[in-house]
Amino acid sequence: MKLANNHIFVTGGSNGIGRAIVRDCAEAGAKVSFVDIDVVSGEKFAEELRDAGHSVIFAEADVADFGALSKAYESFVAQFGDVTGVVNNAGVNAYADPVTMTDEEWDAFFAIDMKAIWLTAKLALPGMRKAHKGAIVIIGSIHGRLTSPNFFPYGAAKSAVIGLTRSLGVDEGKHNIRTNVVAPGYVLTSLTQGWLDSEPGRMEKSLAVQPMGRMGQPQEIAKVVSFLLSDDASFVNGSDWAVDGGLSARSA
Numbered sequence: 001m002k003l004a005n006n007h008i009f010v011t012g013g014s015n016g017i018g019r020a021i022v023r024d025c026a027e028a029g030a031k032v033s034f035v036d037i038d039v040v041s042g043e044k045f046a047e048e049l050r051d052a053g054h055s056v057i058f059a060e061a062d063v064a065d066f067g068a069l070s071k072a073y074e075s076f077v078a079q080f081g082d083v084t085g086v087v088n089n090a091g092v093n094a095y096a097d098p099v100t101m102t103d104e105e106w107d108a109f110f111a112i113d114m115k116a117i118w119l120t121a122k123l124a125l126p127g128m129r130k131a132h133k134g135a136i137v138i139i140g141s142i143h144g145r146l147t148s149p150n151f152f153p154y155g156a157a158k159s160a161v162i163g164l165t166r167s168l169g170v171d172e173g174k175h176n177i178r179t180n181v182v183a184p185g186y187v188l189t190s191l192t193q194g195w196l197d198s199e200p201g202r203m204e205k206s207l208a209v210q211p212m213g214r215m216g217q218p219q220e221i222a223k224v225v226s227f228l229l230s231d232d233a234s235f236v237n238g239s240d241w242a243v244d245g246g247l248s249a250r251s252a
C-alpha cells in the first residue's frame with residue numbers, strides 16, 4: 001500500500017495508460033480522482049473500482065478547457081482533500097505537415113499535449129507547497145528524445161514537457177515537490193492501434209525493431225508511475241524515465 005494516505009489526480013484516466021495508472025494507484029492504497037472526455041468509460045470504470053472497495057471518483061473535463069478542469073479539480077479536492085500527486089497523462093497523437101498545419105490545429109494540439117500540463121501544475125502546486133510535499137508525473141514519450149518521420153508536432157510537444165519537468169524540478173524542489181517524466185515506447189492502446197492500423201505491415205515492422213521483441217502493456221508504465229509518485233522515489237526529481245523495452249537505446 002505504498003500510496004496510502006495519498007490523493008492522486010490523473011488526467012485521461014478512462015482508457016489506455018491512464019486507466020492502468022488509475023487502477024494501480026487505487027490498488028496501492030491511494031484515493032484517486034480522474035478526468036477524461038470519454039464519460040461513458042470513465043463513469044463505468046470508476047464504479048467498477050468503487051465496487052472493488054477503492055476510493056475513486058471521475059468527472060468529465062477536457063484538459064484543454066481550464067474552466068472545466070478547475071471545476072473538476074476543486075470538486076475532487078472537496079471530496080478527497082488536497083491532491084498529493086498528479087499524473088498528466090491525457091494526450092493525443094499529431095501527424096501534420098509543417099507547411100499545411102494551421103494555427104488552429106497547432107493550438108488545439110498543444111493545448112492538450114503541452115499547455116494542460118502547466119495548467120494542472122498551476123492547480124496542484126498551491127496545495128503541495130502548503131503541504132511541503134508533492135509529486136508530479138508527466139507521461140511523455142520516446143518522441144521527446146528521438147522521433148520518426150511524419151510525427152510533427154508530437155515530437156515538439158513531448159520534448160517540451162521534458163523542459164517543463166526540468167524547470168518544475170528545479171523550482172519546486174525546495175518545496176519537496178518532485179516532477180518527473182515517464183517516457184513510454186510502444187504501448188498497446190487504442191492510440192497506438194490506430195497508428196498501427198493506418199498502414200499495412202506496420203505492426204510487423206514495428207515489432208521487428210523492438211529489442212525485447214514485443215510492445216509494452218499499459219500496466220508496465222503504471223508501475224513506474226506509481227513508484228515515482230511514492231516515497232520510494234523521494235530523491236528522484238527533474239528526470240526523464242524511458243520505459244520502452246530498450247527501443248531508445250537502439251541505433252537505426
Ligand SMILES: NC(=O)c1ccc[n+]([C@@H]2O[C@H](COP(=O)([O-])OP(=O)(O)OC[C@H]3O[C@@H](n4cnc5c(N)ncnc54)[C@H](O)[C@@H]3O)[C@@H](O)[C@H]2O)c1
Pocket residue numbers: 011012013014015016017018035036037038061062063064089090091092093112139140141142183184185186187188189190191192
Ligand atoms: N500508447 C503508446 O504507445 C504511447 C507511447 C508514448 C507516449 N504515450 C502517451 O501516453 C499518454 C496516454 O496515451 P494512450 O496510449 O493511453 O492513449 P489512449 O488514446 O488509449 O488514452 C488516452 C485517454 O486520454 C483521453 N483524452 C484525450 N484527450 C483528452 C482531453 N483533451 N481531455 C481529457 N482527456 C483526454 C482519452 O479520452 C483517453 O481516455 C499520452 O500522453 C500519449 O502521448 C503513449
